[in-house]
Amino acid sequence: MYVNTKDILEKASKEYYAVPAFNINNMEFFHAILEGAIEKRAPLIIETSEGAIKYAGNGDIHKGAKYFVELVRLFADSVDIPIALHLDHGKHFEYIIAAIKAGYSSVMIDASEEPFEENMKKTKEIVKIAHAAGVSVEAELGQLAGIEDNVSAAENVLVDPEQAKIFVEETGVDFLAPAIGTSHGAFKFKGEAKLDFERLQKVKKLTGIPLVLHGASSVLPEYVKLAEEYGADLGGAKGVPEEELKKCVQFGINKVNTDTDLRIAFIAGMRKFLKENPKEFDPRHYLGAGKKLVKEVVMNRLEFLGCAGKA
Numbered sequence: 027m028y029v030n031t032k033d034i035l036e037k038a039s040k041e042y043y044a045v046p047a048f049n050i051n052n053m054e055f056f057h058a059i060l061e062g063a064i065e066k067r068a069p070l071i072i073e074t075s076e077g078a079i080k081y082a083g084n085g086d087i088h089k090g091a092k093y094f095v096e097l098v099r100l101f102a103d104s105v106d107i108p109i110a111l112h113l114d115h116g117k118h119f120e121y122i123i124a125a126i127k128a129g130y131s132s133v134m135i136d137a138s139e140e141p142f143e144e145n146m147k148k149t150k151e152i153v154k155i156a157h158a159a160g161v162s163v164e165a166e167l168g169q170l171a172g173i174e175d176n177v178s179a180a181e182n183v184l185v186d187p188e189q190a191k192i193f194v195e196e197t198g199v200d201f202l203a204p205a206i207g208t209s210h211g212a213f214k215f216k217g218e219a220k221l222d223f224e225r226l227q228k229v230k231k232l233t234g235i236p237l238v239l240h241g242a243s244s245v246l247p248e249y250v251k252l253a254e255e256y257g258a259d260l261g262g263a264k265g266v267p268e269e270e271l272k273k274c275v276q277f278g279i280n281k282v283n284t285d286t287d288l289r290i291a292f293i294a295g296m297r298k299f300l301k302e303n304p305k306e307f308d309p310r311h312y313l314g315a316g317k318k319l320v321k322e323v324v325m326n327r328l329e330f331l332g333c334a335g336k337a
């Protein structure tokens with residue numbers, strides 16, 4: 027059934043497990059993720075960036091938002107796992123309003139690159155509008171480094187836990203993404219993965235609301251290797267080790283944003299298929315090869331984050 031993201035996350039926060047939020051740009055990724063969540067009997071959060079909405083609407087953001095709501099609701103209304111649709115990194119007012127209007131479960135207002143007061147002001151405004159429409163809200167404090175889509179920042183600015191307390195009280199935001207050292211994309215961290223668990227624990231204690239980890243892909247070596255075997259060039263790719271993610275869950279992370287891992291799995295499956303089947307040109311077959319590996323990655327992630335069986 028189609029639910030509000032807040033309902034999924036409040037249960038996760040109470041029981042100290044996490045739910046991955048999987049990014050999609052098209053129908054095939056959604057099908058693969060949905061199959062994995064049904065098999066694992068897990069709650070499911072689907073999220074789309076602003077770029078994905080523009081892409082699906084072929085330039086028209088209202089059509090794109092509507093496309094994803096219709097696609098997700100079509101299946102959500104006939105399966106017995108809770109499914110929510112979330113706008114990821116809402117930076118522009120018109121996308122946030124388009125998502126609310128179309129029927130998204132929740133929206134992120136990402137004003138994390140603005141000064142604290144400005145971020146608080148914008149978030150307060152969106153919370154007022156979204157809550158009036160029964161939509162829950164995510165915001166971000168601190169900044170992630172790394173480039174992906176139009177989401178980029180110069181370097182890591184870690185969250186200030188005291189500021190997080192004031193921010194949550196002032197804005198009424200439903201869940202918060204504290205920057206604790208991750209970054210978007212396939213090339214995270216200069217050296218070893220370094221996440222600030224101290225800071226995370228403080229934010230959880232001071233805010234008491236569900237927390238979100240951005241830039242949480244693990245960049246799984248076996249999929250990177252497979253993609254490279256068939257011609258991909260992902261040299262130096264590095265992610266957040268699964269053990270580190272489990273510690274984040276222990277300290278209060280409940281939504282784990284995952285995009286890059288699915289992209290790498292899809293391209294690895296498709297590259298292998300195309301190389302091994304030079305006569306094939308049915309899109310259902312070569313896209314299907316990508317889907318298969320995405321489903322594997324999804325099922326593994328649902329398992330180790332602890333939400334398998336929690337539907």
Ligand SMILES: O=C(COP(=O)(O)O)N(O)CCCCO
Nearest residue numbers: 175211240241242243283285286
């Ligand atoms: O935090 C994440 C996931 O990051 P990643 O999967 O790269 O680790 N996202 O918000 C998804 C990426 C948005 C722009 O495409």
Ligand code: NA
Nearest residue numbers: 114115134164
């Ligand atoms: Na988000």
Ligand SMILES: [Zn+2]
Nearest residue numbers: 210240241283
């Ligand atoms: Zn993100």
